[in-house]
Amino acid sequence: MSSPAPRSQTVKVKDVAREAGVAVGTVSRVLNDHPAVTRELRERVERAMAHLGYEVDVTAQSMRAGRSRLVACAIRDFDIPRFALFIKEAEAVLREAGYTLLLASTTNRPDVEIALLRAFRRRRVDGVMMTLSDEQHRDVRAALSEAPMPVLLIDRDRIDALDRVTADHRAGARLATSHLLGLGHRRIAMLVGDLKAFPSRSRLEGFRAAYAGAGIEPDPRLLRDDVLSSEHAYRATASLMSLAEPPTALFVAAMDTLGGCLRALRTMGILVGDGISVVAGSDSDLAELYTPPITAIAWDLAAMGRHAATMLLERMRGDEIERGRGLTVPTELIIRGSSRPFAG
Amino acid sequence: MSSPAPRSQTVKVKDVAREAGVAVGTVSRVLNDHPAVTRELRERVERAMAHLGYEVDVTAQSMRAGRSRLVACAIRDFDIPRFALFIKEAEAVLREAGYTLLLASTTNRPDVEIALLRAFRRRRVDGVMMTLSDEQHRDVRAALSEAPMPVLLIDRDRIDALDRVTADHRAGARLATSHLLGLGHRRIAMLVGDLKAFPSRSRLEGFRAAYAGAGIEPDPRLLRDDVLSSEHAYRATASLMSLAEPPTALFVAAMDTLGGCLRALRTMGILVGDGISVVAGSDSDLAELYTPPITAIAWDLAAMGRHAATMLLERMRGDEIERGRGLTVPTELIIRGSSRPFAG
DNA sequence: CGGAGTCAATGAATCGGTTCATTTATGCTT
DNA sequence: AAGCATAAATGAACCGATTCATTGACTCCG
Numbered sequence: 173m174s175s176p177a178p179r180s181q182t183v184k185v186k187d188v189a190r191e192a193g194v195a196v197g198t199v200s201r202v203l204n205d206h207p208a209v210t211r212e213l214r215e216r217v218e219r220a221m222a223h224l225g226y227e228v229d230v231t232a233q234s235m236r237a238g239r240s241r242l243v244a245c246a247i248r249d250f251d252i253p254r255f256a257l258f259i260k261e262a263e264a265v266l267r268e269a270g271y272t273l274l275l276a277s278t279t280n281r282p283d284v285e286i287a288l289l290r291a292f293r294r295r296r297v298d299g300v301m302m303t304l305s306d307e308q309h310r311d312v313r314a315a316l317s318e319a320p321m322p323v324l325l326i327d328r329d330r331i332d333a334l335d336r337v338t339a340d341h342r343a344g345a346r347l348a349t350s351h352l353l354g355l356g357h358r359r360i361a362m363l364v365g366d367l368k369a370f371p372s373r374s375r376l377e378g379f380r381a382a383y384a385g386a387g388i389e390p391d392p393r394l395l396r397d398d399v400l401s402s403e404h405a406y407r408a409t410a411s412l413m414s415l416a417e418p419p420t421a422l423f424v425a426a427m428d429t430l431g432g433c434l435r436a437l438r439t440m441g442i443l444v445g446d447g448i449s450v451v452a453g454s455d456s457d458l459a460e461l462y463t464p465p466i467t468a469i470a471w472d473l474a475a476m477g478r479h480a481a482t483m484l485l486e487r488m489r490g491d492e493i494e495r496g497r498g499l500t501v502p503t504e505l506i507i508r509g510s511s512r513p514f515a516g
Numbered sequence: 517m518s519s520p521a522p523r524s525q526t527v528k529v530k531d532v533a534r535e536a537g538v539a540v541g542t543v544s545r546v547l548n549d550h551p552a553v554t555r556e557l558r559e560r561v562e563r564a565m566a567h568l569g570y571e572v573d574v575t576a577q578s579m580r581a582g583r584s585r586l587v588a589c590a591i592r593d594f595d596i597p598r599f600a601l602f603i604k605e606a607e608a609v610l611r612e613a614g615y616t617l618l619l620a621s622t623t624n625r626p627d628v629e630i631a632l633l634r635a636f637r638r639r640r641v642d643g644v645m646m647t648l649s650d651e652q653h654r655d656v657r658a659a660l661s662e663a664p665m666p667v668l669l670i671d672r673d674r675i676d677a678l679d680r681v682t683a684d685h686r687a688g689a690r691l692a693t694s695h696l697l698g699l700g701h702r703r704i705a706m707l708v709g710d711l712k713a714f715p716s717r718s719r720l721e722g723f724r725a726a727y728a729g730a731g732i733e734p735d736p737r738l739l740r741d742d743v744l745s746s747e748h749a750y751r752a753t754a755s756l757m758s759l760a761e762p763p764t765a766l767f768v769a770a771m772d773t774l775g776g777c778l779r780a781l782r783t784m785g786i787l788v789g790d791g792i793s794v795v796a797g798s799d800s801d802l803a804e805l806y807t808p809p810i811t812a813i814a815w816d817l818a819a820m821g822r823h824a825a826t827m828l829l830e831r832m833r834g835d836e837i838e839r840g841r842g843l844t845v846p847t848e849l850i851i852r853g854s855s856r857p858f859a860g
Numbered sequence: 861c862g863g864a865g866t867c868a869a870t871g872a873a874t875c876g877g878t879t880c881a882t883t884t885a886t887g888c889t890t
Numbered sequence: 891a892a893g894c895a896t897a898a899a900t901g902a903a904c905c906g907a908t909t910c911a912t913t914g915a916c917t918c919c920g
Contacts, residue, residue: 184906195870200908208868230638231584232906235575236875251604253597260595263621272639275619277607294574295616402801431801438805457746457775457800461782463807528876539900544878552898576876580905 183224192220203228234296243271243484244292246302247326248280252428254454254473258326261477262301269485271298280305280366280400286315289323297321299484304328306368322487324480329370333495335487337480341371341453344469344503345378345425346385348451351467351505352421353386356514357449361394361412361419363405363433364453365426372397375425375453394419405432413440413448420514425453430466434458450510464509471503527568536564547572578640587615587828588636590646591670592624596772598798598817602670605821606645613829615642624649624710624744630659633667641665643832645824648672650712666831668824673714677839679831681824685715685797688813688847689722689769690729692795695811695849696765697730700858701793705738705756705763707749707777708797709770716741719769719797738763749776757784757792764858769797774810778802793855808853815847 185203189196194213201209202217209217220226234240243266247255263273274297278284282305292300301324304312316323317332325336352360362379365372376395383390393415396408405424409432412419424433430452437444444450445464452459452468459466479499486493529547533540538557545553546561553561564570578584587610591599607617618641622629626649636644645668648656660667661676669680696704706723709716720739727734737759740752749768753776756763768777774796781788788794789808796803796812803810823843830837 182906185908186906196907197870197909198868201869204908210868213869227634227638229579229640229906231575231578231640232875233908234875235573235579235877236906236908238875240575249604251600253600256595256597256600259619260593260621263619267620272635273619275603275607275617276611277604290571291616294571296573296575431805434805456802458802458805461775461778461802462805526876529878530876540877541879541900542898545899548878554898557899573876576905577878578905579907580876580878582905 182229183226184229185226187224188217188220188226191224192217238296239298240296241271242274242295242297243299243301243481243488244274244276244288244295244297246276246278246285246288246300248278248303248305250275250277253456254427257473258477258480261474262481265478265481266485269481271485278303278305282306282309282312285312289315289319293320299488300324301326301480301484304331304369305366307331307370308368322484324484324487326480327371327476329373330496330498335483335496336498337476337483338370338498338500339471339473339476340500340503341374341469342378342381344471344505345375345423345453346382347378347503347505348423348425348453348467348469349379349382350385351507352423352449352451352511353382353388355421355449355511356516357421358388358514359391359394359417359419360421360423361396362390362423363396363399363408363426363429365398365400367397372426379423379425399426399429402429402432402435405429406436407432409433409436410440413437413442419448420516421449421451421511423451423453427454428456430454430456430458434462444510445512449512449514451505455506459508462510467508467511468506469503470506471501475501526573527570528573529570531568532561532564532570535568536561582640583642584640585615586618586639586641587643587645587825587832588618588620588632588639588641590620590622590629590632590644592622592647592649594619594621597800598771601817602821602824605818606825609822609825610829613825615829622647622649626650626653626656629656633659633663637664643828644668645670645828648675648713649710651675651714652712666828668828668831670824671715671820673717674840674842679827679840680842681820681827682714682842682844683815683817683820684844684847685718685813686722686725688815688849689719689767689797690726691722691847691849692767692769692797692811692813693723693726694729695851696767696793696795696855697726697732699765699793699855700860701765702732702858703735703738703761703763704765704767705740706734706767707740707743707752707770707773709742709744711741716770723767723769743770743773746773746776746779749773750780751776753777753780754784757781757786763792764860765793765795765855767795767797769813771798772800774798774800774802778806788854789856793858795849795855799850803852806854811852811855812850813847814850815845819845 185196185199189199199217202214266273276288299322303326307329323334325334327338364375367373399405399408424430442448450466452466455468455470459468529540529543533543543561546558610617620632643666647670651673667678669678671682708719711717743749743752768774786792796810799812799814803812
């Protein structure tokens with residue numbers, strides 16, 4: 173025999189079938205809107221279900237069907253305010269389609285990413301959308317290629333034939349940098365995240381492209397990478413402004429790090445706009461409402477979330493779609509008062 | 517017969533058993549760290565699993581065990597930056613304990629809340645943490661009392677014997693209001709969220725308690741409730757400041773609405789600090805870095821997330837714990853430059 | 861009127877682990 | 891050496907819904 177955890181005796185298809193005087197197969201067909209059920213029987217079964225308070229066991233369905241109607245989303249840190257928008261929209265699209273969202277944080281560690289992919293497999297998750305800490309990581313790539321379910325990359329470089337949704341960070345950073353160069357700045361410091369990942373890499377490319385377009389060379393000592401949090405940004409800003417030859421403009425390209433930078437400037441008594449020009453790599457209430465308002469790069473994270481979910485759904489449906497589709501949402505530069513002509 | 521979706525032929529316990537030359541029961545016991553397996557056999561089985569690349573099917577485990585190792589979190593809108601902190605910490609604690617987080621947004625609608633509770637049941641979710649749009653809603657209460665799994669309320673009033681984690685909004689609001697009254701303000705406007713839910717109700721209570729403590733009556737025309745977004749806050753602020761007798765201080769008690777309020781004031785050319793004192797109901801980068809910095813109420817959402825997950829885990833474990841536990845995290849008032857003496 | 865063809869409904873087999881009554885092996889005691 | 895106790899391993903039954911070969915009922919047509 174076998175009596176697992178003292179299960180509160182639940183109603184099953186068998187009970188419904190008995191109550192309605194039909195076979196279990198018929199109940200199942202009613203549940204799944206199978207056409208070959210007479211209206212009369214369908215109603216009888218539905219009445220029985222209502223009467224008994226029946227709820228199908230998705231667990232059993234999943235096991236039999238080999239799919240779970242779960243979609244996993246794993247991002248490096250969902251403590252990034254604007255990412256919430258992405259998740260919110262993705263969840264809405266997925267739920268509309270009958271899927272439930274699993275959420276996990278990778279903490280930007282390859283080993284966690286691999287462990288999560290395994291956990292998702294074990295759960296028979298039907299699709300995954302995720303960020304990666306490092307697109308080149310061998311083990312992560314191996315784990316991705318072994319994944320039995322479709323995986324969509326969030327704002328990451330192309331890997332094999334995986335679908336991806338990205339923002340045009342390169343264009344945004346180029347715009348921002350050109351804007352500052354156009355204002356006469358020559359010593360522009362850049363705070364950027366982890367260069368192993370696409371967004372930071374693209375931003376740096378855009379930055380360099382703008383310099384190249386102007387026919388000048390950026391000072392490599394003014395670049396700070398691996399700025400992943402507000403605290404990092406604080407320290408990076410402080411160190412930059414303490415240089416013998418400090419920058420005249422700051423491009424705070426990493427996401428959600430503007431606060432740390434502004435805190436450092438305030439502590440050092442440097443006025444934004446006058447003492448130094450500032451451009452933020454992502455827009456926020458803070459950027460908009462700061463005094464002076466901060467020039468910022470903006471893009472539509474909600475749209476990214478919707479597109480990611482939609483593309484993943486299409487892929488899961490197994491439609492005949494070309495593999496490795498990429499969708500890029502545009503970035504724009506919102507010019508505000510924090511970026512001013514260099515008064516050499 | 518039956519051949520469901522063309523399942524990529526996966527390795528099963530049976531295959532592992534054959535490879536290792538043992539019975540399936542033994543493989544299962546190895547998987548579950550059952551003590552009664554000799555070291556030798558355990559190693560043989562583990563080698564076979566590694567060799568075949570075996571991964572257990574959590575779906576099948578769940579079905580047999582009647583539990584899924586899933587915990588659901590449903591909040592009204594996870595587009596609230598500070599809530600991300602809650603989810604982040606809760607997820608970390610849950611994953612540590614071997615659970616996976618399901619996420620859904622209720623959009624603050626009772627029907628969605630009820631539908632989600634049903635969906636969670638069908639998935640055999642082991643525990644739920646959620647907010648409610650209205651603690652008094654009959655159908656929601658019925659759905660909660662019928663839920664077969666433990667439910668923990670996030671920042672909501674006591675319902676039956678459900679566990680709950682709350683912040684002391686009443687104390688925070690009282691502090692904030694007393695602070696303004698102490699500065700000589702008598703016409704304090706309050707922007708608050710949905711009074712059907714605990715946080716807003718508590719804040720209003722705190723507000724009134726402070727007034728009562730000072731022996732005066734608040735002007736009811738200065739109260740704006742149902743302020744649920746930044747856009748609402750914009751409109752509410754604009755309408756308040758257009759009154760014949762406008763307020764001299766604004767208590768923006770609703771979460772994540774400070775931006776809208778400040779935008780309105782800026783549009784109307786009213787200076788924070790000089791023209792009007794402002795206190796925010798929740799702290800943020802914006803509050804800290806605005807000019808002038810905004811006095812704000814702060815509390816530890818990360819701790820709330822950790823506690824929520826921990827309490828729910830204890831409850832799920834079925835320990836003999838008193839029912840209806842409540843944990844309240846304290847609030848504090850961070851006084852900054854936006855609240856100044858009333859210069860009548 | 862009989863046989864072919866439709867259409868509904870049936871229920872046993874199945875998905876992949878887990879459990880437990882049973883069997884087999886081992887150790888200990890006298 | 892026999893008897894008993896203990897421990898390890900076995901494998902059939904089971905969790906609950908789905909599927910499909912089969913049965914039964916009914917229609918249509920020559």
